[in-house]
Amino acid sequence: MDLVRKIQATFYAPSSSKEETDDGVLGTAVAASDGENSRWLQTDPNDPTIMYNVPVWRVQWTELIGYQNVLNVHVPHYTHMFRTLLLQHPKPWYFGHVFLPGGSDYLGSPDYFLPEQEDRPEINFRQWNI
Amino acid sequence: MQVTDYIENNDGRLTLVVQAIDRFRIIKARQQLPYAIAGKIQFIPDQESWEQHVWPNIVERGTNVELSESLKEAMQAVAVTESEFFRDLEYLATTISEITQNQQIYNNIPEGVSPLSNMNASVLLNFDVVENQMKEVVLKRMTAKAEEYGRDEIMIAATAIKLENISLPIEPIDIWVSLDRMLTLLEKANPNIHIPVPTQLLGLLPTDCKWPRGFRLKCYADALEATQSGVGTFSKSPFCRLSRAYPLYPPLRRASRLSYTAWILPNNISLGEHGQSRQDLLQMASIQKRLQTTLKYIEAINSVIQQMIE
Helix, strand or coil: CHHHHHHHHHHCCCCCCHHHCHHHHHCCCCCCCCCCCCCCCEEECCEEEEEEEEEEEEECCCCCCCEEEEEEECCHHHHHHHHHHHHHCCCCEECEEEECCCHHHHCCCHHHCCCCCCCCCCCCHHHCEC | CEEEEEEECCCCCEEEEEECCCCEEEEEEEECCCCEEEEEEEECCCHHHHHCCCHHHHHHHCCCCCCCHHHHHHHHHHHHHHHHHHHHHHCCCCCHHHHHHCCCEECCEECCCCCECCCCCCCCCCHHHHHHHHHHHHHHHHHHCHHHCCHHHHHHHHHHCCHHHCCCCCCCHHHHHHHHHHHHHHHHHCCCCCCCCCHHHHCCCCCCCCCCCCCHHHHHHHHHHHHCCEECCCCCEECCCHHHHCCCCCHHHHHHHHHHHHHHCHHHCCCHHHCCCHHHHHCCCCHHHHHHHHHHHHHHHHHHHHHHHC
């Protein structure tokens, strides 16, 4: 187990540049196409309502503000996501909890993809989250 | 949401303690698979939480200022900043060791955590500092985009940000009274059961209200306060009676928290097609609307139980 932990520590070591993030290593992520830095949870110095690059946990239930929970994360893509968050980024460790009808079964369905284009879309049930 | 603590299990699983803290809207995706990353999100403060800073001032000045979109956005920025300042107070960070002390652990998975986050009674928060920081946020934003604002708007912003301006859209006392009645009716319907009331909910009970005779929630909260005992089913943390720990805590923030936490009791009682989903509630941007919906739902439950008893 010690060996596994050492490998994980190397793999998830915080990187100092955009090119060295885990996304680049794995080659699974779509690179930020608009020049935004790929580090997660970046704030906008001129607008506190905006945050960039927020990892999203999409599940079939909704949490309400003021509630808390214990999550048992076991599927590979989400353990990778949370390890990246926890081991490569400083506190506070924020992530989005987004209601997805049907849960992980529909993660790959284009019908439920997050909006690709930037605009101020009309509010619908998939865009209100905590 | 925020992760407050975690453990890495030997089989690769992660166990996380998480707290839901704010609402947001996804503006644009950066990645869809294998997991989603939102390239840009916008926090959505409660409508009243940003309007409150503007309307009293306008009414006081007697002006006919039509608010521009820019001013609305500036006030939303203030409301989001306010939430950030109150975060440590409003969310006591729960740790894995806390929740594993008092419960069975199966396969390294803790049985659970109290479903409501506790408030933190030991945060030193200077409300004057918060107010000044909020003013700085709005003035910085307006100065950077001065051409978008009218002179009246800048005057409003310069004087509007005051925490004591905050007033309630509706009186949440009715919700407390209805919850208390629900407990009474449930115990009347089944005298053998005791309905536990979450202490995190009781901590929100105001101390300066005149409650009706026989109102039991106040007795529960007073008793918890007197014993100063640790509270919580799965974890123990100090009981925080908000009004006592922070007498200047904005009533509007308390109303907002109540509009969600009050659902902890009726949430397990289904009213069939009249049921309200959590997602419906989350989509309501107005505290007043959430409180009204909550009250309506609790009263509907009370009415059903009353009929059962009769």
